[in-house]
Amino acid sequence: MKKENVIEATNLTKTFGEFTAVNKITFEVKKGEIFGFLGANGAGKTTAMKMLIGISIPSEGQATVAGYDVSTRPEDIKKSIGYMSQKFALYDDLTVKENITFFGGIYGLKRSQIRIKSEELINNLGLQEVSNDLVGSLPLGWKQKISFSVALLHDPKIIFLDEPTGGVDPITRRQFWEMIYETAHKGTTVFVTTHYMDEAEYCDRVSIMVNGKIEALDTPKKLKEQFKVDSMNDVFLKLARE
Amino acid sequence: MLPIIFVLPLLQLVILSNAATFEVKNIKFSYLDNDRTSFSRALIDKFEASEYFNVLAHFNSEKEASAAMLKGNIDVILEIPQYFERDLLKEKKTNLSVTINAIDGAAAGVENVYINQIVQSFNKNATSELAMINGVTAIPKTIDSIPSFWYNETLNYKTYMVPGILVLLVTMITLFLSGMNIVREKEIGTLEQINVTPIKKYQFIIGKLFPFWIIGFGLLTIGLILGKVIFDVPMVGSILLIYFYTGIFLLVILGMGFFISNFTETQQQAMFIAWFFVVIFILMSGLFTPIESMPMWAQQLTELNPIKYFVEVMRMVMLKGSSLSDILPQLLKTLAYAIVMNGLAVWSYRKTS
Numbered sequence: 223m224k225k226e227n228v229i230e231a232t233n234l235t236k237t238f239g240e241f242t243a244v245n246k247i248t249f250e251v252k253k254g255e256i257f258g259f260l261g262a263n264g265a266g267k268t269t270a271m272k273m274l275i276g277i278s279i280p281s282e283g284q285a286t287v288a289g290y291d292v293s294t295r296p297e298d299i300k301k302s303i304g305y306m307s308q309k310f311a312l313y314d315d316l317t318v319k320e321n322i323t324f325f326g327g328i329y330g331l332k333r334s335q336i337r338i339k340s341e342e343l344i345n346n347l348g349l350q351e352v353s354n355d356l357v358g359s360l361p362l363g364w365k366q367k368i369s370f371s372v373a374l375l376h377d378p379k380i381i382f383l384d385e386p387t388g389g390v391d392p393i394t395r396r397q398f399w400e401m402i403y404e405t406a407h408k409g410t411t412v413f414v415t416t417h418y419m420d421e422a423e424y425c426d427r428v429s430i431m432v433n434g435k436i437e438a439l440d441t442p443k444k445l446k447e448q449f450k451v452d453s454m455n456d457v458f459l460k461l462a463r464e
Numbered sequence: 465m466l467p468i469i470f471v472l473p474l475l476q477l478v479i480l481s482n483a484a485t486f487e488v489k490n491i492k493f494s495y496l497d498n499d500r501t502s503f504s505r506a507l508i509d510k511f512e513a514s515e516y517f518n519v520l521a522h523f524n525s526e527k528e529a530s531a532a533m534l535k536g537n538i539d540v541i542l543e544i545p546q547y548f549e550r551d552l553l554k555e556k557k558t559n560l561s562v563t564i565n566a567i568d569g570a571a572a573g574v575e576n577v578y579i580n581q582i583v584q585s586f587n588k589n590a591t592s593e594l595a596m597i598n599g600v601t602a603i604p605k606t607i608d609s610i611p612s613f614w615y616n617e618t619l620n621y622k623t624y625m626v627p628g629i630l631v632l633l634v635t636m637i638t639l640f641l642s643g644m645n646i647v648r649e650k651e652i653g654t655l656e657q658i659n660v661t662p663i664k665k666y667q668f669i670i671g672k673l674f675p676f677w678i679i680g681f682g683l684l685t686i687g688l689i690l691g692k693v694i695f696d697v698p699m700v701g702s703i704l705l706i707y708f709y710t711g712i713f714l715l716v717i718l719g720m721g722f723f724i725s726n727f728t729e730t731q732q733q734a735m736f737i738a739w740f741f742v743v744i745f746i747l748m749s750g751l752f753t754p755i756e757s758m759p760m761w762a763q764q765l766t767e768l769n770p771i772k773y774f775v776e777v778m779r780m781v782m783l784k785g786s787s788l789s790d791i792l793p794q795l796l797k798t799l800a801y802a803i804v805m806n807g808l809a810v811w812s813y814r815k816t817s
Contacts, residue, residue: 277659277816296816297662305660309653328661 225252228380228411229274233283236269243269245434246283251413253379256406258425259415262462265431267415268308268384274413275305275382288379301329304373308385310365312372314358318349321357322372329376343371363394370401374410381405383414387421399424419455428454430461437461472740480747483762488574490756492539493517496529499548503590507544510582517578529563533614535790536780539565539756540575552590552606559608566613567779569621571754576611583609615783626697627778628751630687634710635717635745635771638680639738642721646672647734650725659815669810673718680714681707700785709777709791712798716770719805726812745771773798 229251236244244266251257261267272278274287276296285292288302312321319340326336344353347367357365366386373381383402387395399421406412414425422428422442429439438445438461442454449457493511497504511517520538523529529541541563545551551558562579566572587607616623649655658668684707691697721738728734747753748762749771755763766772773794780786788795 275660277656279816300660300662303660305657307653307656309656311653311657313654314652325661328658328663330662 225254227251228253228289229257229285229287229413231274231283231285234270234273234280234285235282236266236273236278237281242434244273247431247434247436248283249429249436249439251380251411253411254406254409255426256402256412256414256424258422258428259413259431260419260422260428260458261415261431263417266434267431270431271382271384271413271415275303276300301376302379304376304378304381306366306369306373306381306383306386308388310362310369312357312365312369315356317356318344318353318360318368321368322375325372326375331376339375343368343375347371363390366390366394367398367401370398374405378410380411380413383412385415385417387416387418395421419453419458422454422458430458432461469736472736476740476743479744479762479765483748483753483758483765485757486753487757488571488578488754489516491517491575491578492537492756493519493542494521494523494529494532494538494540495519495542495544496523496526497544498546499544501549503549503552504544506589507583507586508542510586511542514578514582533563533565534784534786536565536776536786539571540579542579556606557608558606559610562609562611564611564613566616567624567783568754569613569616569624572613572616576613579609579611583607622695623697623783624779625751626691626695627782628749628775630684630691631749631771631774631778632746632751633687634680634683634714635774636742637683638676638714639717639721639742640735641679642673642676642718643724643728643734643738644731645676646722646725647728647731651730665810665813665815669722669806669813673715673722676718676721677711677714680717681710684710697782699782701781701787705781705788705791706778709774709781709795709798712795712802713770713774715802716798716805719802719809722809723805723812726809726814745769748772749775751775767797770798770801 227250229249231250232248233246234244234248235242235246247270259267259271269278273280273292274285276287276292276299279293279296287299290296290298290302292299313324316324322340322343323336326339331339344350347364349364349368352360352364357368360368370381370383370386387398390398395418402412402414402424414421416422425442427439427441428445429436430445431437438448438457440448445457446452446454449460451457451460495508495511497508508519512519517540521532523532523541526543529538529543532538533541543561543563545558545560548558548560560583562576564572564575564579590606646655649658688699688703688706692699720741724737725734728737748755748758748766748769750766751771755766755772758766777786777791777794780791784790
């Protein structure tokens with residue numbers, strides 16, 4: 223059975239003055255896939271992602287996300303996606319529950335839905351004790367799990383994660399990836415950028431960006447075969463050094 | 465940032481030094497001539513010749529004159545009594561009544577001195593003329609001007625300053641809060657998160673500005689209570705009218721704060737720019753120095769100053785008891801300002817760059 227594409231990008235380009243941050247990238251992401259978007263710092267990952275989530279208009283080329291064109295219908299895309307950024311983006315001065323209510327409201331959930339979702343989320347993450355604490359007072363690992371769950375409140379088709387596990391311990395990272403697997407299993411597409419090459423091994427397919435271009439795109443297994451190395455880390459190093 | 469650090473203060477230096485003058489000039493003068501003789505005409509000519517007075521109108525009745533003063537069209541009414549010339553020639557003594565708008569107590573005092581000087585110099589000429597006619601040498605004092613200060617009889621400067629300073633505080637706090645709040649969200653990253661949600665622009669802006677609108681009302685309320693309790697500032701007009709006008713005025717300031725925050729990246733920048741505007745607004749609002757005394761170009765600039773209208777309305781309603789129809793020009797200008805400012809704010813806020 224051929225799965226439908228939820229993201230399709232063709233020659234997607236973003237220039238800032240003379241500088242080309244993203245240079246004609248073409249790829250597609252299938253429904254339910256965990257798609258790893260790799261690259262060194264400054265390779266253009268975040269810029270490319272910003273175009274896909276509708277907060278940056280492409281200079282050239284096109285892309286559709288969840289069936290909508292990123293240049294013309296960014297607001298429709300925003301209804302169909304969830305987003306969690308590398309900067310932690312819940313409100314520190316609201317409690318866990320207030321944050322859930324707030325973001326639920328923005329996505330147009332009804333009060334009753336919010337109540338159910340909020341209880342579910344708090345139980346799943348085992349946050350009963352701290353649900354009325356300010357988010358600012360919680361440890362980073364917890365915040366990121368909450369942030370991830372909040373981004374999924376409105377059952378988006380695709381969730382974009384921008385370096386979601388930056389700065390947390392290996393155990394929390396492991397737990398976080400379990401959450402990602404669970405989400406993908408339910409049919410949500412996961413688009414994730416990361417620096418950690420061990421995380422790249424968990425992805426169904428990965429693309430590696432170097433200087434604004436996609437230099438490699440395949441399953442981790444095939445990439446390792448192609449570059450005749452044992453780990454994604456070596457694949458990355460080989461590409462980045464060229 | 466560098467141009468901001470140098471250009472803005474230099475602009476302030478040039479504009480404000482010219483505009484913020486303590487001189488009292490271009491006094492809005494009017495008269496009521498009940499005598500209509502060559503003597504009364506000669507007196508009025510004296511005022512017309514003076515560079516301090518602008519003779520704007522003459523009235524036929526006291527009622528017309530006081531209505532114009534209530535509207536704020538004139539600041540001084542000189543009333544020349546009937547038989548002014550006859551009394552002067554026969555009894556060699558007569559009185560002039562002068563009514564001065566004393567909402568600005570300091571300016572009213574200065575205006576009174578100017579009027580006295582003109583009357584006294586007229587006195588001298590009249591005396592010598594009389595002397596020629598009657599052959600009498602020095603006749604001591606012939607004309608007295610009797611001033612009455614309206615709206616602020618004792619020239620109490622607190623009565624005059626409290627409503628103005630209250631305006632200033634409400635403006636400053638709401639402008640700084642609204643300007644910096646949204647920039648702060650840019651800094652901590654929550655704004656990006658918001659931009660990725662399907663929230664509508666107007667929803668976001670209303671959600672952001674409404675709390676500050678309420679805070680503005682809170683400040684006004686506390687200020688009015690303190691003004692009454694500590695300074696015993698009168699509230700002659702309708703307090704509801706004050707709140708109604710403030711509601712519209714706050715929209716101007718909040719729109720401005722939002723507009724500033726759309727063009728700045730850090731709280732320091734937003735603070736700096738907000739501060740620049742506040743200083744100009746305050747010194748060119750007529751709060752400390754009369755607008756009439758500023759050079760023409762500066763007076764035209766003050767038309768763009770929302771604080772000027774707020775100060776006028778507060779003083780008019782609180783001290784004169786002006787009604788809705790009296791403050792209508794200020795109200796409409798403020799409303800137009802609010803629409804333009806918020807239009808710019810909505811326009812310049814981009815969820816997608």
